[in-house]
Structures are given as structure tokens and as C-alpha cells.
Amino acid sequence: MTTIHTGQTASLKALLSREGRLDPYPHYAGLHRLGPVCVLPDPADRFDVVVHGYDAVQQALRDPALHVMTGDYPDRRGAQRWRAHAALRTLVKSIFFTEGPDHSRVRRLFAQAFTARRVAALEPAVVRIIERRLDRLAELGAHGEPVDLLAEFALPVPSDVVGELLGVPEDDRDWFPARVRAFGAILDLGVGVWRYQQAADTAAAELTGYFAELVAKRRAEPRDDLVSVIVHGDGELADDELLANLLTMYNGGFVTTTHLIGNGLVLLLNRPHEIKQVLADPRFAAGFVQEVLRHEPPTHFSIRWASADTVLAGVRVPRDSRVLVLLGAANRDPRQFPDPDVFDPDRDQGQPMSFGMGVHYCLGAVLSRIEGQLALPMLLRRFPDLALAAEPGERHTLMLRGYETLPVTLS
Template sequence: MVAEVSLASLHTDEVRRDPYPFYARLHELGPVCKVAPDDRYSYVVHGYEASAAVLRDSATFKVMDETLLGAKPSWEGNRAHAVFMDSVFFTNAPRHTRMRKMFNQAFTPRRVNALDPAVERLTAGLLDRLAEQAGGGAKVDFMSEFAFPLPADVLGELLGVPAADRAWYRPRALALGAILELGGATPDNVAAANTAAEEITPYFADLAARRREEPRDDLVSALVQALESDGGQLSEEELVANLIVVFNAGFVTTTHLLGNGLTLLLERPEALARLRADLSLTPQYVEEILRYEVPTHFSVRWAAQDTEVAGVPIPAGCWVLVLLAAANRDPAQFAHPDVFDPDRTETSTLSFGGGAHYCLGAALARLEGQRGLAMLLDRFGDIRLAEAPGTPRQLMLRGHDQLWLTLA
């Protein structure tokens, strides 16, 4: 018989500070649990294999799109809703298929690999600035001075967003991301997200228009050219919405990969010393950082037909909460899952999702995480916390707002 649980504790401060004991209790009950009737979700899926199966089965398990939005009336009739619902992240086949096709044509491995020199150059420049700011023992905020600008600058190079505009974008990106949190679509958050979307939309519309007139070697130009050569694949509204959401998703998650990763290492001196001694280990460290403290803890799916997951019947019309972070700590998949262990042989995680909605930018995020952390440790032989890091309380885009360090 399937266990029934309440998800109310996911909204408490205690569990938001440390959700992993809650996830461990879920694993004791099986890979799938029924949710108490007073919750908007009917089932929670948290086992690794069960979660992977749900993510892979896009024919049965749909993402929230505009046809299902009746379950989220607080998003109706606002600009932020329009942006998200016009993007590849919140669409199902066949609409998703044609959008993804466009990005696959433009977001090629060649284009990502070609960014490697730019990642190194941008990282070196930010490290120079950190060294200058940290002179004389002054403390510096790693998040605002490195973890945010590095992926924002890399995405800026990829998309063609001018460097002078990237700092302007950060608070607007955070406002849009806030409404994706569990319980995050509050009136204040929705109003702030609407304002951000109303400001960002004309910005990207203008950028697309300029690249149409004067193409460059960037993703916006490639998408505009692909759109014109294969008419009907994307509307102008869909193009702009996808540019907004891809830019948001592409740097905020990597920002937290860097911040969470450095914090984990500073809290584990032996692991940090080992990595310093052999920076060739950086790729496996980054994979374990992504498993152990993934920035995106959950995804949501809707059952389009009667089905079964891990032997648990799930009726059509049910909303399912897929806990990616819990799946990454499933003891059936990972030995000693609550231990940070870069030497794991089982490294297949759900940190970038799975199936049709697998993260477009996974390879780029890995590249930035590996280059960023390796070059940081190579540049500074002594990195210390100047203040205790604050405890994150968000589950979507989980990470530190500030991380104050001293560097030498």
C-alpha cells in the first residue's frame, strides 16, 4: 500500500534551511508517495529511478503549459505568465518539439566548445578584479563579484547581450525566478515579476531586431537566421520569450553551482586540499557538487492519462511533484548519499532534469563550473570565509545571496 505524506513541512523554515532529512524520511516510505488531500499535488516522486521515469515519459507526464494553467489562476493575465508560457520550458509537444528544434540548430556543441577561450578570458578578468578588491585583507562578496558575473558574461557572449547591460539584468532575473518557487507566486512577487518582464521584453525584442539588421556570431543572430530560413517554427513572441527565459536559466543556476560548490569545499578542508593538489579532479568534483547540492530541487508534471510509477497507480489529471534533489540522494542509487564524495563511480544524476526537457545548457554549465573553480583555486592559495554563509531557504534556484570571503 502506498504511503501518504503531507508536504506542509516543505513550507516551514526548518525544512527550507535543511530539506535533506525530510527527503531521507520520504525514501524510507518508498520511491513514490501519495500526498495528503489538502495539497495541490496528488503525488510526490522522489526515488531516483521513479523520478527519471517520470521525466523521460513526456507523453504521459506534461509540464505546466498554457492549456493547464487553470490550476494556477494567480498567473493569469500577466506579463510574466506570457513570457514563461511562450518559452520552451513551459510547453509540451508538438509546440515544444518545434521550439527545441530551433534551439538545437543554434545551440550546437561547436558553439558551446568555441566559448571555452571566452570562459577562460572572462574568468581571468574577474579574478583580477577580485584580487584588487581583496587587497589588504578586505572582504569581498564572491556571489556579486564572481559567481553572478561569470555565467552572466558567458551567456552574454553566447547570446550577444552587451556587457554594459548585464548588471541591469540581474535584479529583473531574480524577480522572474522568485515566482517559480514553491508558494512563490504571491501578489508581491507576481507584481515584481510582471514589472521585470515588461522591462525585459522590449529589450530582447530590440536586440533581436538589431541582430536581424546586423547579424553577428552569437545565438540571437543564429536564432533569427534560423527563424527566417524555416518560417513558422517560432513566432516573434516565442523568440523573445525564449531569449528571456534561456538567459535567466542559463546563468542563475550556474551562479549557484559556483557559490554552493565553493561553500561545500570551504566547509571540507581535506576535500579542498586534495583538489588544490590536483586540479584535474575538478570535473568529478563539479559532478558531485551538482549531485550533493543541486540548485533546482524540484520539477512539476501533470499526468495526462492513467499510469503507474514504481508500482504506484497515478490517475489522469493528477499533479506530481518530482523532487530532483531527493532523487540525487536516493540510497538505492547512491551509497552513503549524504556524504560528499567526489570519487563516486555512480555519477548519473538528475541535476539537469531528463527526457525532452533535459537542460539545453548542461554542457556550458559544467564548463563554467570546472573552469571557474579550477582557476579560482589556482589564483588564490588562501580562501577563507569572512562571514558565516547565510542558509538558503529557497528550493528553486537554491543558493547564497552573498558569500563574503578573504583572499590571498
């Protein structure tokens, strides 16, 4: 029988410092030395428990007593100010922050877009989108000048793919990246994110306005896209729910995959001996992408709260606890992945936690893997001499973690 105990104590201070955000991995290793779950006694941490062991993370994401941050949670704590912010209202209305029957209803509707058949049908469009963006890169770098691969490829490719999925017309797609990034800036940990709130609210209002028009058009004249499927399907969605989900789907499907491509490219350029294998062998490319997801995931955490007392890996988690689930740390748990800091595409030691687990498991996991598995080889096949032109812009966030810029030369 497992004994229940109060757990070792830890602090997030070093992890959330500038140095910790730039390189969180030594801090994850420190947490692993303390056990799979720790309590956080310092109120400045703004969480009560941190879960970082691989098995404990799976347990937390499947525990029915632990919930995503539904609106009830801040309301119960008397923190009402979220209602004044368009971006927070949008998040709270979306699938990401919904629970129970409401969550199942919305998830069932949106899952229609991600059936194996629909995702496979999207693959030729993904190839076309990548080719078009490669042509544009070739124009920009034709005379050997550096090009920002993040702005010109890793951002627009997944943005175009989600646009294609939802039915956003091609001519409108370049409007999205700046707004989606402004919206996403508030998702990181720490009080500092409040400074991005106003820009996020403006972006939320603009994106909501855009989707309201798109929904009206597809109601009048359906096409073969997700918005049409949803507005003409049997499911019931209130207008604000529909718009919040279209917006967060765009957000969740896009900058995450951007960083899968960007983080993956830098790893690949640092491992020239593996480029040939990635180009020649789709199975190796799939293993490579899987290892990028483990080693440098675009999302390092999820957040939960406890509606009842529960126990995680033997540690008591009292009702109302705020729980930080460190997916990025689970991926470096030495009990699951021996020599966790070594990048090894041939590993076969279990799924990384990068797409989460349980009822909120990422709906776009298959699609984003396909994007990564196509984009990296297509990029290096087209530009075999592609090289970094300068240090990539640094990574200082744990959510949507990836380079700010990626200057490269193509020839």
C-alpha cells in the same frame, strides 16, 4: 508483474516549512523510507503525488502522460489569472513549459547553440570572462576587506557567459542580474511566492523590451551570436515565442550556474584536503563538480501534470494529478547512492538528476559543468588564501537554491 497500488501517503508541510527549506535532506530521507512515490492527500500541499526515488524520477520525466505546466493546465482548472502576469505569460510561452511539436520545433532551434562545437568554441570566452571577474575581485579585496563572492563573481560570471552566448554587448551585462533574479523569485514552491509576482512582472517587461531591441538590431545587422543564428535561421518562431525563450534562456542559464559555483565553493572550502586535487587534476575537478551537482543541486524539483491515468513505481497516478518531481531527493536516494549524505567526488554511481531527464533535459548541462570546472580552480589558484569571512547568507529556496551572500576575504 508489478502490482499497482495507491501508494503510501505523505505531506509536504514539514519540507516546505522554513526549517525544511533550510535543510530539506532529513525530509527527503523520510520520504525515501516511505517508498519511491507517495500520494499527498492534504489539499494544502497543492500537489497530488510526490516522486522522489531515483528510478521513479527518471520514469516520471520520461512518461508521455506527464507534461510540464503548459497553459492548458490552469485553463482546464478554471485558473485564468496567470494571463494577467507578464512573467507567467513569458514562462508559458517558453521551451520550459511547451510540449509536443511546439516544444520540438523550439528545442531544435535553440539546440544549435549547444552543439559540442559551439560549446567548445565558447570555452576561451568563459576563461576570459572568469579572468576579468577575478581581476575585479582582486581590486575589491586588495586591502583585506571582505568581498561578497556571490555578487562579484558567482552571479556575474554565468550572467556574462549567457550574455556572450546570446550576443548581449558587454556594456549591457551588469544590467541583467537584478532583473533576472527578480524574475526567478516566483519559481519556488509554495503560495508565498505570489508576493514576488509584481517585481517579477516588471522584470519580465523590462527584459522583454531589452531583447526586442536586441532582436531588431541583429535582424538588421547579424553577428556571430545565438540571436543572429535564430533570427536568420530557417526555423519559425513567433516574436513573442522568441522573446520568451531568450528571456528564460538567460534566466535558466544563469542563476542555476551561480549556485553551482557558490555551493561548490563552500563545499570545497570545507574540504581543504581536496583543493590541491581540484587545482592539479581536471578529472578530479570534473568529479568534484559532478558531486556538487548531486549533493547540493541548484534545482531541487520539476513539476508535471498527468493528461491520462498512469503508474509510477507501481503507484497509481490518476489523470489530472499534479506531480512534484523531487530531483534533489532522487540525488539522495540511498538505493542509488549508498551513504547519500556523504560528499564523495570519487563516486561513480550514475548521473545525478540535477539537469532533469527526457525531452526537457537541460540544454545547458555541458556549458554549466564547464563553467564550474573552470571557475572553482581558477578562483583558488588566483587566491590560494581565500576564506569565508562570515557565515554565508542562508539558503531557503528549493528552486535556484544557493546562498544569498558569500562574504570572503581573498588574502
